[in-house]
Amino acid sequence: MKLPNVRKIDLRATLIYWMFAGIFLFFAILLHDDGFLQSNNLLNIFRQTATITVMAVAMTFVISAAEIDLSIGGVAGLTSVVCALMLRDYGLIQGILGGLAIGLIVGSLNGLLVSRVGIPSFLVTLGMQGVAIGFAALITDYHPVPILNDTFNTIFGSGTIGWFPGLLVWSFTAVVIGWITLTKTTFGRRVLATGGNRDAAEFNGINTKNVKFKVMLISSLVASIAGLLYAGRLQTGRYEWGAGDELSAIAAVILGGTSLFGGSGTIVGTFFGALLVGLINNGLILAGLPVSQQQIIRGMIIILAVALAKKK
Amino acid sequence: MSSNFNVVEMIDISKSFFGVKVLDEVSFSVAPGEIHALAGENGAGKSTLMKILQGVYSMDSGEIQIAGSKVLIDSFQAARKHGIGMVFQEFSLVPELSVAQNIFLDREHKNRFGLFDEKETISKSKAVMEEIGLSIDVTAKVSTLGRAYQQLTEIAKAIAGDAKILILDEPTASLAKEEVDSLFKVLKQLTLRGVSIVYISHRMDEIYQICDRITILRDGKKIAVSALADITPQQIIAHITGRKDVEMLTHEGKSVERSSVPIFEGNGIKVGNRVNNVSFKLFPGEILGLAGLMGSGRTELVRAIFGMDKKDEGVIKINGSKVSIKSPRDAMANGIAFIPEDRRRQGLVMEHTVKQNILSANLSSLSHKSFLNFSKINSVVDHAIANFEVRPAEANREVRLFSGGNQQKVVIAKWMATNPKIVLMDEPTVGVDIGTKVEIMKLVRSIAAEGKSVILISSELPELLGVCDRILVIRKGEIAEELERKEVRDEDHLQMIVQGIRI
Numbered sequence: 003m004k005l006p007n008v009r010k011i012d013l014r015a016t017l018i019y020w021m022f023a024g025i026f027l028f029f030a031i032l033l034h035d036d037g038f039l040q041s042n043n044l045l046n047i048f049r050q051t052a053t054i055t056v057m058a059v060a061m062t063f064v065i066s067a068a069e070i071d072l073s074i075g076g077v078a079g080l081t082s083v084v085c086a087l088m089l090r091d092y093g094l095i096q097g098i099l100g101g102l103a104i105g106l107i108v109g110s111l112n113g114l115l116v117s118r119v120g121i122p123s124f125l126v127t128l129g130m131q132g133v134a135i136g137f138a139a140l141i142t143d144y145h146p147v148p149i150l151n152d153t154f155n156t157i158f159g160s161g162t163i164g165w166f167p168g169l170l171v172w173s174f175t176a177v178v179i180g181w182i183t184l185t186k187t188t189f190g191r192r193v194l195a196t197g198g199n200r201d202a203a204e205f206n207g208i209n210t211k212n213v214k215f216k217v218m219l220i221s222s223l224v225a226s227i228a229g230l231l232y233a234g235r236l237q238t239g240r241y242e243w244g245a246g247d248e249l250s251a252i253a254a255v256i257l258g259g260t261s262l263f264g265g266s267g268t269i270v271g272t273f274f275g276a277l278l279v280g281l282i283n284n285g286l287i288l289a290g291l292p293v294s295q296q297q298i299i300r301g302m303i304i305i306l307a308v309a310l311a312k313k314k
Numbered sequence: 315m316s317s318n319f320n321v322v323e324m325i326d327i328s329k330s331f332f333g334v335k336v337l338d339e340v341s342f343s344v345a346p347g348e349i350h351a352l353a354g355e356n357g358a359g360k361s362t363l364m365k366i367l368q369g370v371y372s373m374d375s376g377e378i379q380i381a382g383s384k385v386l387i388d389s390f391q392a393a394r395k396h397g398i399g400m401v402f403q404e405f406s407l408v409p410e411l412s413v414a415q416n417i418f419l420d421r422e423h424k425n426r427f428g429l430f431d432e433k434e435t436i437s438k439s440k441a442v443m444e445e446i447g448l449s450i451d452v453t454a455k456v457s458t459l460g461r462a463y464q465q466l467t468e469i470a471k472a473i474a475g476d477a478k479i480l481i482l483d484e485p486t487a488s489l490a491k492e493e494v495d496s497l498f499k500v501l502k503q504l505t506l507r508g509v510s511i512v513y514i515s516h517r518m519d520e521i522y523q524i525c526d527r528i529t530i531l532r533d534g535k536k537i538a539v540s541a542l543a544d545i546t547p548q549q550i551i552a553h554i555t556g557r558k559d560v561e562m563l564t565h566e567g568k569s570v571e572r573s574s575v576p577i578f579e580g581n582g583i584k585v586g587n588r589v590n591n592v593s594f595k596l597f598p599g600e601i602l603g604l605a606g607l608m609g610s611g612r613t614e615l616v617r618a619i620f621g622m623d624k625k626d627e628g629v630i631k632i633n634g635s636k637v638s639i640k641s642p643r644d645a646m647a648n649g650i651a652f653i654p655e656d657r658r659r660q661g662l663v664m665e666h667t668v669k670q671n672i673l674s675a676n677l678s679s680l681s682h683k684s685f686l687n688f689s690k691i692n693s694v695v696d697h698a699i700a701n702f703e704v705r706p707a708e709a710n711r712e713v714r715l716f717s718g719g720n721q722q723k724v725v726i727a728k729w730m731a732t733n734p735k736i737v738l739m740d741e742p743t744v745g746v747d748i749g750t751k752v753e754i755m756k757l758v759r760s761i762a763a764e765g766k767s768v769i770l771i772s773s774e775l776p777e778l779l780g781v782c783d784r785i786l787v788i789r790k791g792e793i794a795e796e797l798e799r800k801e802v803r804d805e806d807h808l809q810m811i812v813q814g815i816r817i
Contacts, residue, residue, distance in 0.1 A: 187685055188681045189684060198666055199662070202674075205620075207643045
């Protein structure tokens, strides 16, 4: 029997930064003439990845607890729609609270079904994704709902603090809170212990059902915040907002070095993972590739990167 | 056609793990149609020897002959080809498939279109069942069968695969009396067909009931081979136990004050059909041993006390007042700690560091308003590592990189940091080397010396005799005997009582 090699694990943990730097350099050289390195474009990358970053931070907790949440894209879409409708009919505060209520309701349902009924989160949230998107399409009859409230659009979308885009404030806030929670609080330890070895966590007196409920709830709540960000940035509520974001968020988390099998998670890694996903999207658009080719290349890069990140 | 050869002949087998010799020139043979008992304490080398025969481990030196000719068994498949079948303790059946489908799993009968031939499978399965004298509906799903019939299906599967040698490891641990009888009937039937059986068991009565010969291992060496007709249970036990590490065995007589209020009192504890109406008291500073065979209900009892499993009936009192323990959290709140049987699965998160593992059980005491207090964590962890002599003393090293003994020290350190009043220990020395065993036993004594109480489960009777003040013998889920330490003469005496042999 040979002893596990410690050094290789370290390489795996820092792989995301090497990949990030490599792909950044690659685009910087290849797309120099297309304005890749202009500060405006770089800020754009941050702006476009803000919603993914926010959701990926919450997803880090879900995956660290050895669960998964496929409903976040659907929740974001439904939130944008409900928020837009309530904003139009009742006012700003009601709109925001209505949107967050979606996250609360879906998250509680996901959490209960996963932790109490014991259905695998994969199935629960796959079903919930369909329910959320379908519901959003149903109540708007597939139409976009415009948002004319400037305060809302400023806070959740186009606002800036000086030259600093408001969306970045949202994503940095999410990263900082996520980082503190995962590394500095008892909850973070409970999540990691539950995902690392549920039996042992139970023996340690950790209420693992409670932990699983909470991560599912947080994930949906955060997805509804992302839904508000969509609504604010695009100044509409639409059932399609957020479609497919679950995959981008999961890719960001895994690229960042969080174990797909639970037990270890890194928020800083996730942040760079999300940026990497955004970087790839941005580069492919700048390169002038048609959407079809973008999708193919993006899919392949993500699979390749995750394969590299997974290899011990 | 009776051959003069033994079916299995293992000659001078040696095997070391990490430089520790676990088998030292052990020879073992099985005659055709024989049921051969393989006995010895945990860690004596029984399972390593059998794993070599099954191709799971490779031997360092030695030779294996099957039916008189030397063979190379380097894989599970090779073992199967040579007719060696294993009846797994954890069944290898697919619950959602039928008995017949399981019997021919991996060797499915195909019809001329290359598709699964259900009819042929069923009729062949019926033939196998008839051959070994079993009446099981072969179309029934395995999940609908009881444990015993699942095990018999497992045997049928091995037989259908043309096994000439069956290895059964503690096959009766989870079976009821009638189930054991039907298992034995099948085994006898099999021997008439020339199948040989290696029977690993701790139960003396079963060995005498069914086996022809016995081989006894101790500390990786073959101690004795004998026909069971020529050996007494007393002799077998003496061979199994041998002379033990003196330091560990020596009981330091101490008196426990039992007039005060018991720290723990259980009344009429019942858990399913595994633990029945168990009542006992535990006093401050006392070390109480739970002795009993595997499957006797020892583990189930302590799991229920810790709130891992639901009690059906029973009252628990701590310091004389009734408490409700429904989860490990309740138990911990009442000052109970539990060092579980399987440290890899239940005790530790193997990919986490020592620090993280110690932290997991102490989250509330090492945090303030749910924020972790890192300076306190570091000092507690450093103290624990020093105090329990975890080697290497690296707090940030993943526990999977430590030896078994040091992993166990981490588990103990973790729980002692919770400052418990009652410590439950389930087989704390399984899979650790002798030096660490002695250290762990010293730890148990020092825990009690601090006034804490310990409930210790161990299959290694010398450990119980070395540290316990009182021993409860558990048989079939009930307390069969309650013994003061001084009432027990020696290990053989205790072994007799555990086995239920009257002297």
